[in-house]
Amino acid sequence: xxxxxxxxxxxxxxxxxxxxxxxxxxxxxxxxxxxxxxxxxxxxxxxxxxxxxxxxxxxxxxxxxxxxxxxxxxxxxxxxxxxxxxxxxxxxxxxxxxxxxxxxxxxxxxxxxxxxxxxxxxxxxxxxxxxxxxxxxxxxxxxxxxxxxxxxxxxxxxxxxxxxxxxxxxxxxxxxxxxxxxxxxxxxxxxxxxxxxxxxxxxxxxxxxxxxxxxxxxxxxxxxxxxxxxxxxxxxxxxxxxxxxxxxxxxxxxxxxxxxxxxxxxxxxxxxxxxxxxxxxxxxxxxxxxxxxxxxxxxxxxxxxxxxxxxxxxxxxxxxxxxxxxxxxxxxxxxxxxxxxxxxxxxxxxxxxxxxxxxxxxxxxxxxxxxxxxxxxxxxxxxxxxxxxxxxxxxxxxxxxxxxxxxxxxx
Numbered sequence: 001x002x003x004x005x006x007x008x009x010x011x012x013x014x015x016x017x018x019x020x021x022x023x024x025x026x027x028x029x030x031x032x033x034x035x036x037x038x039x040x041x042x043x044x045x046x047x048x049x050x051x052x053x054x055x056x057x058x059x060x061x062x063x064x065x066x067x068x069x070x071x072x073x074x075x076x077x078x079x080x081x082x083x084x085x086x087x088x089x090x091x092x093x094x095x096x097x098x099x100x101x102x103x104x105x106x107x108x109x110x111x112x113x114x115x116x117x118x119x120x121x122x123x124x125x126x127x128x129x130x131x132x133x134x135x136x137x138x139x140x141x142x143x144x145x146x147x148x149x150x151x152x153x154x155x156x157x158x159x160x161x162x163x164x165x166x167x168x169x170x171x172x173x174x175x176x177x178x179x180x181x182x183x184x185x186x187x188x189x190x191x192x193x194x195x196x197x198x199x200x201x202x203x204x205x206x207x208x209x210x211x212x213x214x215x216x217x218x219x220x221x222x223x224x225x226x227x228x229x230x231x232x233x234x235x236x237x238x239x240x241x242x243x244x245x246x247x248x249x250x251x252x253x254x255x256x257x258x259x260x261x262x263x264x265x266x267x268x269x270x271x272x273x274x275x276x277x278x279x280x281x282x283x284x285x286x287x288x289x290x291x292x293x294x295x296x297x298x299x300x301x302x303x304x305x306x307x308x309x310x311x312x313x314x315x316x317x318x319x320x321x322x323x324x325x326x327x328x329x330x331x332x333x334x335x336x337x338x339x340x341x342x343x344x345x346x347x348x349x350x351x352x353x354x355x356x357x358x359x360x361x362x363x364x365x366x367x368x369x370x371x372x373x374x375x376x377x378x379x380x381x382x383x384x385x386x387x388x389x390x391x392x393x394x395x396x397x398x399x400x401x402x403x404x405x406x407x408x409x410x411x
Contacts, residue, residue: 001083002029002125007076009068009113014038014365015391019064022365023071023113025121027084033120036365038334039064039109042102044285047311048337051107067110075106075114084121087137091115091338101315108337115338116369123372130369131402134376138343145350147378152403153358154180155396156235156278156383157191159198160213162242169210170251172239174217177277178232180380184403188396190232192387193224209253214274233277238267241308244284260290268297278381280305280330291325303328303355312336314345321352328355330383333373335361346377359383364391371398375406 006026014020014036022036039050039062051070053063075094082090094114098106123133131149139146158173176194178187198220205216214234221228228234243250250257251266258266267282279298283290285308295304306326310316312335320326329349333342349356358374364385374382382399385392 001085002027002031004028004079004082004084004121007071007079007114007117009071009076011064011068012036015363015389017059018062018363019059020363020365021064021067021071021109021113023117025084025117027121027125029125031121031124033117033124035113035116035120035369036367037109037112037116038361038363038365040335040361040363044308044311046313046316047102048108048313048335049102049104050109051104064109067107067113070106070110071113075110079114084118084125087115087118087122088141088340090118091340094338095341103337108335111337112334112339115340116333116367119339120369129402129405130372131374131376134339134372135378138346138377141343142347145347147346147350147376149375149378149406151406152184152399153374153379153382154178154182155184155187155191155399156357156381157188157195158237158386159191159195159217160202161386162239165202165207168207169213170243171210171213171236172242172281173237174213175235175237175278175383176217176221176232177235177381179230183407185400188387188400190226194220194226194232195386195388197224210251211253211270214270218274229275229277234274235278235280236270236276236282237280237307238282239308240281241284244287247287260287261293264290264294264297267294271298271302276302278303278305278328281307281309285309285311288323288325292323295325295327300327305329305357307359312345314341314348317345317348321348321354326354328357330359331356331379332359332361333370339373342373342377355380357381357383360385360392360395366391366394368394368398371395371402374399375402 005028009023012022024034026032042049051067054061094111123130156175156177158175160174162172178190248257249263279302304326306329310329312332336342358379387396
């Protein structure tokens with residue numbers, strides 16, 4: 001069994017030119033693994049915090065040299081001689097060393113950098129692919145909710161985002177989700193076909209609100225000889241916290257801000273007309289009454305998915321489970337803290353019958369570990385960014401690779 005010989009961290013840039021931590025681990029048998037992790041801004045009181053330098057002279061305060069220092073001078077040296085198989089022990093030690101509820105002392109980015117190094121090194125040392133190692137470790141720790149790896153998770157793929165068209169609509173993202181009966185590679189091919197068609201024709205479309213975008217996507221799908229809500233499904237990431245005002249919701253589709261009841265009626269009508277499979281953050285995180293009312297209105301017509309609602313926080317997940325306000329949630333491993341905590345959140349979700357969707361973070365890197373976690377933890381769905389940039393391609397291509405391996409085993 002090999003041991004850690006050296007851990008080195010340094011600052012690099014990820015998507016959007018924002019600094020991140022890249023970390024390498026060298027084992028005493030000569031093997032090396034590398035990981036890079038996203039950082040995110042702290043938006044909600046229950047959200048875990050990344051450790052940033054807050055130096056306005058560097059990268060608008062978003063540098064991560066403090067985290068790099070912690071790893072190189074304080075954390076890394078203490079892990080020399082430790083077996084990479086000691087995932088649970090190392091993660092527990094990291095959490096004890098941090099000692100805060102929101103991971104603000106060491107930073108969720110620092111914790112995940114080390115934790116993800118160990119899960120990668122453990123797989124390399126065991127001589128098996130990452131997703132198989134993750135699956136074996138999870139099942140050994142949580143035999144009450146065993147995960148069977150039968151196929152690659154079905155993708156939820158963004159087509160049109162509010163960031164790219166800020167003056168056309170209010171919802172955060174309009175996505176597609178091919179039928180889960182399709183192979184992953186076929187789903188990706190289908191989604192890319194629709195994406196190209198949408199990008200080419202959106203500039204000439206008459207889009208003045210959110211409903212117009214849904215109608216536009218419907219026509220785009222039909223133009224590719226596909227059937228919406230049959231071959232492929234709509235998924236809407238509302239990001240409603242960005243357009244909520246007090247107890248009202250202000251959207252371009254209506255001349256005046258809608259009160260909660262009227263807004264819920266609007267979303268319910270949209271659901272009944274276009275049959276989206278996923279409604280992500282349709283109401284703001286603190287409007288739990290609204291979540292419950294919308295759930296009663298649409299029944300089981302769509303997954304009500306919490307993103308900001310839970311913010312990948314285990315304590316918040318427990319609260320939301322007790323409130324029973326959503327049927328699924330986005331689980332972003334890099335925002336949790338450690339791989340062991342990700343396992344525990346999956347275990348808790350499976351015990352309560354809550355669907356979980358593995359998802360990327362806002363500022364992603366080229367690191368493909370998320371793909372292995374998605375398959376190893378048996379997520380029905382995975383939500384990544386648009387397959388047009390490197391940080392997303394790395395994960396899509398890794399999922400194709402895993403699907404090829406799984407199919408070869410079945411033959």
